[in-house]
Amino acid sequence: MYRIENHPILHQFDKGQRVSFLLDGKEMEGFAGEPIAIALRNSGVLVHRYTAKRAEPRGIFCAIGRCNDCVMIVDGTPNVRTCVTPLQAGMNVETQYGIQSRGAAENND
Amino acid sequence: MIRYEVIVIGAGPAGLSAAIEAAAHGLQVLVFDENAKPGGQLFKQIHKFFGSKEHQARERGFRIGEKLLAEALGLGVKVILGAQVIGIFAHRQVTVMQGDHMEYYVGNSIIIATGATENVISFSGWTLPGVIGAGAAQTMMNIHGLRPGKKVLMVGSGNVGVVVGYQLIQAGCQIAAVIDGAPHIGGYGVHAAKIARMGVPFYLSHTILQAHGTKSVSGATIVEVDSFWQPVPGSEKNLDVDVICLAVGLSPLAELPRLAGCRMQDNPLKGGLVPVCNQYNETTVKDIYMAGDAAGIEEASSAMIQGRITGNAIAHQHGYIENTEFDQCHTKYQGALNQLRAGMFKRDSRKETGLRYTQEGYTLSKTLLTKGFLSTSELSVFPGIPTEVRRRQGVTPIIECTQNIPCNPCQDVCPKGCIKIGDKITNLPVMSASSCLGCGLCVASCPGQAIFLVDETYEDQFAAVTIPYELVPLPGEGSKGVACDRAGIPLGEAEVIHIRTTAYNDGTALLTMKVPIEWAMEARFFKPDHIGEGG
Amino acid sequence: MKECVIRRTAAKEPFMAKLEDSMIVCRCEEITKGEIRQAVYDGMMTMNEVKRYLRTGMGLCQGQSCSRKVRDIIAEEMSVPRETIEISSARNPIRPVPMSIYANDKACKRR
Incomplete structure (x- = not known):
């Protein structure tokens, strides 16, 4: 819904194949090869993680891989910069809580 | 360990230009860039560049990027992407993270062209998703084809703020406001005027107090500040926005020269900490050179020339060119650079002298500096505005260019020589001859979109006004809409009588609208019926 | 530099809380303006000192967003021009590197 169809x-923008991936277990769609963050933003997902100390939401800030605010857990690896990591079919993307997934973070408590 | 004659760090405008210059003289050149695509910021620059022919003026940034890349590859320059240089060590050893491993290189000469990083300002709620850098907005919309949101507050009225504001509108977003803590607009007046006539309000001497929202931005509060930067109580305004875009300046990315032991200087005119360089961009460490924003913040056009200067110096240093050719090239590039560094926006004078008069002695428009548009009453004194008598004789350009910007495509493209700037390219364009053909080349070529054609003889009581138009969908001939004035205020109904699009004009359509003759000097934007509230 | 250190350590006014103290300055490490101001009152007068005290600029972005701001805050608290505040040292690697890359590095293994 945020895609620019005709600029x-x-x-037009060259996009890869339409693929599906998982966000916190929920099926999402995007284009293969575009940054994960772009596919998420288009689906209205802005919160990529909650911070370690204050549990505050964070998302895209610099969009070029510098600020590291958009990091998420991708296929089990935390701190993956979603604004520069290309989306692939079947990726398992998870919202990051501190440096963990939600489940792991809850087990700590 | 892999050895190259020249290693360039950063494949942006400066790095690629340096690589091209060195490779053209026969050097073996390797370029690293940490991004997946080369070109640095050029591919996000979809507007036409200022300058003169030798600066590739009236070309869009991404087209310049395409050309540079093709030229570099054609000369045998090797570009490695996704390669993060993590340090420069003794004897010019460059350590690079490529994918899942480190690689080690040695350069006989090293060119650091790492560009800049965006500055930020902090305010309550600035870490909320939806608060983004202006560069992020450009990356999202111009590289990935995605609108960063629906309604945007732009913080910062420098060239980045106003240019990205325009690009956001082109992408289909609305701009709620452009704010700046300074009392006047920092960017070129012509850039501001492009969005002011689409109805974007400018709030100068304003800062952002707070971003609202729990999980993402749902609004913003801005406030007026006094001359001591203190909020004026009661002046708060709430804006309904989902994106807050920060365009508050750039800082050189100069960690690498620091690590390499180059002597640094803290120079506010250059945007922060930069290495001390000689006239050939060599640092205090022999064979380590700089190019572009990493050595001091300027425009992309300057960065490209800086790259040329560096590449030329290295070719000479390595014995690939004779003294005379080296000197000639250096003088040529230095001249081109000096042209861009002239004018009222040059980096070392704008803060001290302020923006008050043009170099010709005209008083600058106050409304342009504070609201982003020229008022009709201020306009008539400028040399690009034809007299009423001239306007009654037929079609003529109206050149609303009132600040000394280094730029002259309008003079170059006019087949009849109607527009004179002269050799000093910061001069204001002067309307001279009266033999206008109405071709509109000047209208489409002006990077500031400050030239319009007005034909007051079009029909009895009606004038034809031609404006540059870069929005979609392009209105059809015969379609109706609303003519707006320079402030974006609707004047009334207008009809599109002619649309011209040519490859030469590269995406800038010439839209001619028929308006009542009394609006001939007011109507500067056309809002099609299907678009809602402007801005 | 010397002069301002003397001035700063000599005339120490009591710390006064400010309205914007709770505002985050270092995004990565979630350090607030108040914490940085307090650090100056605790005797930290350079960016390196504040960094070691609070971890400002030690997170994933390595100070790219906050270093200007931290410097401004230190300068403001010390009432000196920002240029007189020494900035943090630059260190390799200038980008975050996964430890596995070093662990598997050919050059390291050879030694």
Whole structure:
């Protein structure tokens, strides 16, 4: 719903195949090869993680892999910069709580 | 350990230009870039660049990027992407993280062209998702084809703020406001005017107090500040936005020269901590050179010339060019750089002298500096505005270019020589001859979109006004809409009588609308009927 | 530099809480303006000192967002121009590197 279908200068954007992936177990869609963060933003997902100390929501900030605010757990690996990591079919993306998944974070308590 | 004659770090405009210059003289060049695509910020720059022909003015940034890349690859430059240089060690050893492993290289010469990083300001709620850098907005919309949100507050009125604001509108977003803590607009007036006539309000001497929202931005509160930067009580305004875009300046990315032992200087005019360089961009460590924003914040056009200067110096250093050719090239590039560094926005003078008069002595428009548009009463004194008598004789360009910006495509493209700037490219364009053909080349070529064609002889009581138009969908001939003035205020109904699109004009359509003759000097934007509230 | 250190350590006014103290400055390590201001009152006068005291700029982005701001806050608290506040040292690696890359590194193994 946030995709630019027809841009006055750039016209169309080259996108890969439409693929599905998981966000916290829920099936989502995006285009293969685009950053994971872009597919999430298009589906209205803005919160990528909750911080370790204050449990505050964070999402895309710099979009070029510098600020590391958009990191999530991807296929089990935490701290993956979703704004520069290309989406692949079947990826398992999880919201990051501190540096853990929700389940792991809850087990700590 | 792999040895190259030249290792360039960063494949942006500066790095690629340096690589091209060195490779063209026969050097073996390797370029690293940490991104998946080369070109640095160029591929996000979809607007036309300022300058003159030798600076590739009136070309869009991404087209310049395509050309640079093709040229570099054609010359045998090797570009390795997804390669993060993590340090430069003794004897010019470069350590690079490539995928899941480290690689070690040695460069006989090293060029550091790592560009810049965006500055931020902090305020309550600034860590909420939806608060993004202006660069992030550009990356999302111009690289990945995604709108960062629906309604945007732009914080910062420098060129980045106003250019990205325009690009957000092109992508289909609304701009709730552009704010700046300074008392006047920091970017070119012409860039501000592009969005002001679409109805975007500017709030100068304003800062952001708070981003609202629990999980993401749902609004923002802005407040006026006094001359001591203290909030003025009672001046708070709430804006309904889902994106807050920060465009508050850039800082050089100069960790690598620091690590390499280069002497650094803290230079506010260059945007922060930068290495001390000689006139050939060599640092205090022999054979380590700089190019582009990493050595001091400027525009992409300057970065490209800086790259050329560095590449030329290295070719000379390695004995690939003779003294005379080296000197000639250096003088040529330095001249081109000096042209871009002239004018009222040049980096070392704008803060001290402020923006008050043009170099010709005209008083700058106050409304342009504070609201982003020229008022009609201020306009008539400028040399690009034809007299009423001239306007009654037929079609003529109206050149609403009132600040000394280094730029001259309008002079270049006019087949009749109607527009004169002269050799000093920061001069204001002057309307001279009266032989306008109405071709509109000047309209489409002006990177500031500050030229319009007005034909007051179009029909009895009606004038034809031609404007540059870069939005979709393009209105059809015969369609009706609303003519707006420079402030974006609707004047009344207008009819599109002509649309011209050519490959040469590269995406800038010429839209001619028929308006009552009394609006000829007011109507500067066309809002099709199907678009809702502007801005 | 020397001069401002003397001035700072000599005339120490009591710490006064400010409205924006709870605002995050270092995004990665979640350090607030108040914590940085307090650090200055605790005797930290350079960016390196504040960094070691609070971890400002030690998170994943390595100070790319906050270093200007931290410097401004230290300067403001010490009432000196920002240019006089020494900035943090630059260190390799300048980008985050997974430990596995070093563990598997050919060059390291050879030694």
